[in-house]
Amino acid sequence: EPEVTQTPSHQVTQMGQEVILRCVPISNHLYFYWYRQILGQKVEFLVSFYNNEISEKSEIFDDQFSVERPDGSNFTLKIRSTKLEDSAMYFCASIKTGGNTEAFFGQGTRLTVV
Amino acid sequence: AQTVTQSQPEMSVQEAETVTLSCTYDTSESNYYLFWYKQPPSRQMILVIRQEAYKQQNATENRFSVNFQKAAKSFSLKISDSQLGDTAMYFCALTRGSTLGRLYFGRGTQLTVWP
Numbered sequence: 001e002p003e004v005t006q007t008p009s010h011q012v013t014q015m016g017q018e019v020i021l022r023c024v025p026i027s028n029h030l031y032f033y034w035y036r037q038i039l040g041q042k043v044e045f046l047v048s049f050y051n052n053e054i055s056e057k058s059e060i061f062d063d064q065f066s067v068e069r070p071d072g073s074n075f076t077l078k079i080r081s082t083k084l085e086d087s088a089m090y091f092c093a094s095i096k097t098g099g100n101t102e103a104f105f106g107q108g109t110r111l112t113v114v
Numbered sequence: 115a116q117t118v119t120q121s122q123p124e125m126s127v128q129e130a131e132t133v134t135l136s137c138t139y140d141t142s143e144s145n146y147y148l149f150w151y152k153q154p155p156s157r158q159m160i161l162v163i164r165q166e167a168y169k170q171q172n173a174t175e176n177r178f179s180v181n182f183q184k185a186a187k188s189f190s191l192k193i194s195d196s197q198l199g200d201t202a203m204y205f206c207a208l209t210r211g212s213t214l215g216r217l218y219f220g221r222g223t224q225l226t227v228w229p
Contacts, residue, residue: 102164
């Protein structure tokens with residue numbers, strides 16, 4: 001069964017460093033998302049991506065964050081200068097045709113900023 | 115604005131029993147969709163069940179069913195014949211029909227099924 005894969009599963013980084021979180025969505029899906037979940041808190045939307053551009057972003061997704069789909073398969077989230085409060089679980093998701101259809105989630109990347 | 119509220123941080127149920135998880139939501143949209151996602155200890159989010167707001171009939175998926183009360187903006191999940199493997203965090207979520215699939219999540223309910 002096709003699945004969304006994320007790498008790495010866990011990343012530890014020093015405050016101020018750049019990190020890139022990687023996702024490989026399901027191959028025939030068209031809509032891609034990043035969410036994050038700070039420990040013990042709700043899952044929060046970061047950004048959606050469609051047709052090679054950002055379609056929506058939340059107030060969390062500031063200039064520190066960027067997304068890219070460099071090669072038609074990978075979908076990356078870059079955090080330029082990490083802060084302690086960026087420590088969270090980051091989930092990638094993809095949807096085939098948008099809106100009401102099922103979002104398939106990856107297993108997440110746990111980011112720890114020290 | 116869209117909000118999803120889950121008022122039960124934790125629930126527990128004995129194996130084979132029935133449990134109901136509560137969810138209320140608020141949206142000004144007329145076209146929207148509601149979901150229950152399960153997040154087991156492996157952390158991956160898995161869709162349990164979904165409901166189209168325009169459908170009056172409650173969705174069912176095997177042991178899982180919902181009670182969708184549109185006027186009350188309530189969307190509860192009933193799990194029948196609970197199994198140990200149902201132990202997980204359950205998230206209620208909403209997406210507007212007008213957007214490209216962005217999900218709004220509740221805070222989650224940790225369900226523990228004990229033998």
